[in-house]
Amino acid sequence: MKPTDIRNPEYFHKVIDCQYACPSHTPVPEYLRLIAEGRYADAYMINWHSNVFPGVLGRICDRPCEPACRRGRVDREPVAICRLKRVAADFKDAVKARMPQIPKEKNGKRVALIGGGPASLTVARDLMPLGYQVDLYDEQSAVGGFMRSQVPSFRLPLEVLDEEIDYILDMGVNTFLNCRITSLKEFLQKGYDAVFIGTGAPRGRDLPTLKGRQEGDDHIHVGIEWLAAVAYGHIDTIGATTLVIGGGNTAMDCCRMARRLGGKDVRVVIRGSRAKMNASPWEIEDALKEDIPIIEGLSPLEFVVRDGRLIGMHFAKGGDQENPVFIACDEVLLAVGQQNAFTWIEKELGLKLKNHWLPVIDEATLQSTLPQVFFGGDAALGPKNVITAVALGHQAAISIDLYCRGLDLKVRPAPGITLSSQKMGVHDWIYDSQVTDDARQRVPTVETVKSIQDRMLEVELGFDKKSGRTEAQRCLNCDVQTVFSFADCIECDACADICPTSCINFINNGEEEDLRSRLAMPAKNTSQDLYVSDVLKTGRVMVKDENVCLHCGLCAERCPTAAWEMVKCFYDCAKAGQ
Amino acid sequence: MTFTRPKFRHPDLPPNALGYTRRDYEGALSTLCAGCGHDSISNAIIQACYELPVEPHRVVKMSGIGCSSKTPAYFLGKSHGFNSVHGRMPAIATGANMANRDLLYLGVSGDGDTASIGLGQFTHVVRRNLNMVYIVMNNGCYGLTKGQDSATADRGSTSKKGTPNPFESIDLCELALQIGAGFVARGFSGDKSQLVPLLKAAMSCRGFSLVDVISPCVTFNNTSASTKSYQYVRDHAEATGTVDLVPPRQEIVTDYQDGATQEVTLHDGSVIFLHKEEGSRSITDRRAAIDALESHRAENRILTGILYCMDDGGDTHEMIKTTLQPLNSILQEDLCPGNAALQQLMEGYR
């Protein structure tokens, strides 16, 4: 193999598994260290800069970082990154003063945001400090989109959401609420320099053709809309026996909300197996904890309505339509997916759509076929999650900024990389190099009996400072990189000997597959890179399997010639204007 | 700031034939200087014990005093260890071995501990052919007292102190050969691919097995004018051959066609295969081994690898005819003749 080019910022970025997995590439280890130090506001601002809604995401994020977390590869469970984000939000001091200064003098460019969800808000956040005039349009009476309408408040208290939305709106965003855009053509005549469409995936999929749908309509709801209705206070009860159809996170929210609205017997029915459910494992776990069974392998056949009243449903078990399974119920919540519908985008505008709910866009720039129109959030790529919406918002903001400045959208700003050596002295490092043995801390929750009675009551209490600190210290500091200087190495083996996870090898070079097989511990995880050095004096090369490196610094600690150095790599994903 | 080693290990650590993973052979974190050759040897010991395999609790670690003698704390944490006094490890090892002949005695010593203060005890434990592995972590200097030349420092070799050593050096391998060691080998801490098989072979041989391991002292004796530096040893070492140890009851699948391979079968049925260089001498010929050492020495070459291996000498127990049962396990009934015998004995004193 060729020597690894560690000057490529993406090499080290990839080593920081959590950050790499995060759609908006939040510098997780950096803020976890700050939490461990009790610097909550600093930790919050790192987050805010990157993901805009730390308080919200610290509660409802899909947390792709956690399955990626290195700790999960050597310990039983990964670091509770998501809930630590909440620790930063919960314990921070006032951060208002740290928010970016908004130029009094605008740059003369006007940008419209259609839809007030996380993607649009992110665009606003990124463009406001650059001097843009930003007008935000939303059909609801309050900004927040999905976060407000569809996330129940027992998971995300309103004040948390409002706080973080206000940080953005207070920058001077012009909001146009209760304002439904019905024609893009008309809207474009407002003469905005750029338009961002972040209308989300507002429509839940229905099962309109299923027998009995019409007749049972009073007791059959599209889950996501039902959740919105609950959120807005339009609905506050539900039948004693409720079936929830579907296996995604919305289904989990529906069933748990049903329990809170008086549902005594709430069950989830899914087509496939539990193992293949779309919902996040922890969401499933929360539902199970609330005595909600999940019935596998049933496909809906019919809503059974008797005397004008829904009495249950028929399902086909494993495709067997001849012997339907009957499950009695009073109410059904459908959570079988979401749809987009751009009925308000006129064909003649030249804005091409892929299908009924997705536009044709350049995935890197998020630009539509109508150059001044950009998409983001679920409206751009289909239903994802808040953190993806934020990430897309950042990218859209970059594109809009480049577009407004007449620059090439393809030439994206480079990420910011800051490298800093961590050695202070013998056995002394700037970062906390000790790897703790602590197990993942449990987030305390309100008693189930109590929480079921109050839908506004947040179930999770969040970490306290102590458990937060303990949990934060479980972080392996993957951003502190092991940097090897082959010219200084005397091949004494000290690093290979001390390495707790046997990552470091001094062997003869070969092709990657061959090298991987010849390491002291064969490198079977091909999603993780090998770090290969130049040829050493004995003709061998140093090969390090990045897979389970603990970043404990012992290689550098035990190196007599400082051929190993621990270097913190702060990878800052580019934002608009950079 | 404290200094600890994380508890996590590679999740795929494979168990050996006894069900232990490599981790079960580890010890505490080393407090030697960064880059010390001794740490490499400690790791080679861990690897050898893991591969052989031996049960960790059936190993007894012995050492004297010095940097080398600290190392038993750094490997085989599940084994009993005894860090005794300077130069006296052989006596402790002899006593321990007398008490229980069924354990594997692993002595670790340094060049000061062995070739100076302990030279007397070393020679006598060799001539008794005590069944033990005696590893010398040989760096040619006194580390703990900051770099004085030791008795194995080559004449003219210059440590960090800057003055060439004026005295003749003691070649421990040659000495051991002269006085009856059953197994003699020389290794280099910087070459584990050679050292691990050497250690495994030493552990498999009955009787006294010396493994003299050149182990550079990075702090005091890794200078460009030292003959115990990483660079010098790499430039001047020459192996008698590469070694494979095939343990007993394991099918010998390696196909050694070339005539340069020598096989030595050990008492327990293990076989050492030595793939020799052209013109190498036999490793079962004591005199040839001494010749080889001398001729390499004359050419400023360092001969490494297995130098001699004869597994039929009979260890101390065989020499003094002790029972096969470990002495520490014999019950009072079998040791104390009882009062009747005593009274009979008393008659002889009347």
Added chain:
Amino acid sequence: MEKIASINDCVIRFANVNGSGSASANNLFAKAVFRLGVPVSPKNIFPSNIQGLPTWYEVRVSEKGYMGRRGGADMVVAINSQTLRQDYDELVPGGYFLYDSTRTLPEEYNRTDITVIGIPLTDLCNTKIENPRLRQLLKNIVYVGALASLLDMGLEVFTDSLKRQFKKKPQLAEPNIQALEIGFAYAREHHQDACGLSIQSRTCNDGKIMMDGNNALALGALYAGATVAGWYPITPSTSVIEAFDSFTKRFRLEPESGLRKAAIIQAEDELAAVGMVIGAAWNGARAFTATSGPGLSLMNEFLGLAYFAEIPVLLVDVQRVGPSTGMPTRTQQSDILTAAYASHGDTRHVLLFPAGPRECFEMMADGFDLAERLQSPVIIMSDLDLGMNDWISEPFSWDDARRYDRGKVLSAADLEGLKEWGRYLDVDGDGIGYRTYPGTHPSKGAYFTRGSSHNEYAAYTEVAPVYERGMNRLLIKWETARRLVPPPEEKISDPACRIGAIFFGTSSPAAFEALDILKAEGITVNSLRLRSFPFQPQVMEFINRHDRVFIIEQNRDGQVRKLLLAENEMPAVKLVPVLHFDGHPITAGFISQQIRQALQARNSSI
């Protein structure tokens, strides 16, 4: 001239050249006295040499049972021409001078206050014994035969002894008996009634045995279950190990294989010897070594290790005359301080002071129990006089119900059930932790033994309070030792008496005799015989109840006196030293004279 005349109360000195075979003849004589039922105490006064130098054998015969050296000789059997003059001159007036009259005594040997008894030993042998090789050896038997006649002992007890001795080789007994008869016949014919000394049959020795201390120690080691001995030859301890070697060959051989249930290794030096003991004891075998002063000096380093790492060691110190090489074949009690505090740093060791063969046997067995119970060295302080001379002793016995006390050792089952274990954790409050042997349990109980500072869990530490804690715990253990060691033997002749005497080991027989002498003069002295260190409370109680306490010992510096002062608070003047250190065993005459003088000096000063 008044000839000395006595029945069963005399000292006979044999003056020989070493390497001439005199030892067995002299033993034959002493044994004969013993078998006649008369208390006897022979002392070998020999040079540090193998052949050709003067050696003396002094036999004290005492019906009263005084076994200490008396001093002076009533008869000299002067067979050594090198010392003939000296032996002649030193004979007490009225004494008897027996010599080989093959050569005429020179003119200047003209004392008139002694009786000269000439026996032509060489002549008799040359004419009556054909085998020239045997002549030299049997010459010694001839004078024994002569003594049998002179001292009225009769021949039977001698011939019986020879027959017993050569039971398996009767052909060897024959020439010896012949030699005996030659000497006996010559003396009866030529020196009838020449000698006023007489040894007559009694029953004082019924049931008793005659054995040297080194053999008794070796037998003790056999019975105590010792399996490993590391040693280095040094006079006068060598025969401890040699006797152990022969006892184990007799009692520990496996019948089929001939393999032995004991490992005896002759080490390269005393350092290695005690190192082997430490290694073996650490690994669960009962192990011991025997040495003398110079060896003890060499063992200091290792004794400190054993004390600090808490490893049982049983060490026999058969003391000889120091300092340095000193007089290797003479006796002294002069290693007390170096043994008590052997090694650098704060150390102290348990000492046992046997005063006879039976105590040697018993203290060896007890010593192993103590060493393993205390996990610390135990040093048995014998000396050349006790170790290499034959002593009449009560016979030994072994309680078959007795179990070895192996101390606190955890088995695999114990370890299995243990939640927390620290090698040096004092869970019982006696200062003693629980130890484990290597190889006991696959995952529990392993620890790292070290002579460097360690904490309760055997881990290296330089933390000041942890070190202090460990050292203080060793003091708690020392108090435990104080409770376990054998108590002193107290003799309060008169509770009102304010004068006491303290002694130990081989000073005891002479001391007891001296106290009898003083008592006969009207001076009562209470006594306490020390049997161990640390000193038990009785020792201070004894000192406290007396105004003056004579400390009788065989060294120059009053080592036990110093030890008493070092370990207890008291005015030094209270302890009056009685010191004998010329290399010969201390005598009752010397002791009684010293005490008498000291008391007179005090009385006159008042």
